Amino acid sequence: MSSILTKDLKSNLEETRSRLLSERQALIQAAQSEAEAELDKTLQYIEQLLGASGDSAPSAPAASTASPKVTKAPAKSKAKAATPVAAEPKKAKGRKSSKSFDASVLKSEFKSLKAMQAIVEVLSSAKEPLSIDDLIDQIYDPFDPAEMSKARMSVAITTKHAERRGLLKKVQDNPSRFQAV
Numbered sequence: 001m002s003s004i005l006t007k008d009l010k011s012n013l014e015e016t017r018s019r020l021l022s023e024r025q026a027l028i029q030a031a032q033s034e035a036e037a038e039l040d041k042t043l044q045y046i047e048q049l050l051g052a053s054g055d056s057a058p059s060a061p062a063a064s065t066a067s068p069k070v071t072k073a074p075a076k077s078k079a080k081a082a083t084p085v086a087a088e089p090k091k092a093k094g095r096k097s098s099k100s101f102d103a104s105v106l107k108s109e110f111k112s113l114k115a116m117q118a119i120v121e122v123l124s125s126a127k128e129p130l131s132i133d134d135l136i137d138q139i140y141d142p143f144d145p146a147e148m149s150k151a152r153m154s155v156a157i158t159t160k161h162a163e164r165r166g167l168l169k170k171v172q173d174n175p176s177r178f179q180a181v
Contacts, residue, residue, distance in 0.1 A: 030153045037102055101147035103154040106139055115139065115158050120167045120180055129177035132156055 005013070103115055110118035118139045123130060130138075132155045140151065159178055162168045168178050 026153055027157060030150075030157045033150055034103055034154065037104070041102075041104075099143050101140070101143045101151045101154070103151070103158075105141075107141055110139060115154070116162050116167070119155070119158060119178075120162060123168055123178055123180040126179070129171045129179040131175045131177050132159065133175070135159070135178075 106113065106115065106118050110121070113121065119135055122135060122138050132152050135155050136148075136151050139155075143151070156176070159168065159170075159176075163170055163178070166181060168180050171177050171179050
């Protein structure tokens with residue numbers, strides 16, 4: 001069987017295998033990040049509901065008594081860290097440059113859409129193919145530059161899903177550029 005594989009074909013197969021393993025790991029990390037963000041958002045919402053149902057004093061002890069029962073202490077710290085970040089957009093909506101990236105929070109003109117729908121809409125109205133960074137700029141408000149790799153990963157995964165559904169196509173690699181179908 002090794003006589004069938006030429007050096008070029010073997011090299012291409014090794015590159016493809018390496019790329020697929022890398023994409024697999026990236027998908028796993030992005031899914032984990034999105035799941036954590038969704039959990040943090042849900043925890044914050046629950047904390048807001050508990051705070052809105054009565055005095056804020058009873059909700060604070062309830063949260064602190066519930067937290068020790070949870071065996072995972074890091075989840076408690078993540079939930080508490082997420083609360084101020086999510087509460088800040090209400091105070092200063094125009095200033096999001098110091099906020100962390102949240103794939104589910106799109107610009108106001110895309111508020112009623114999911115990320116994939118917004119990407120397809122932007123690409124449909126674009127005159128030329130757009131890169132992942134272009135899509136991020138057009139779909140999301142400014143966020144902490146340290147979160148750019150997370151944003152790129154999220155948009156890359158979303159474009160891959162949209163491409164598989166036939167909603168868009170990749171027309172260039174390095175940097176990847178996409179256009180609507």
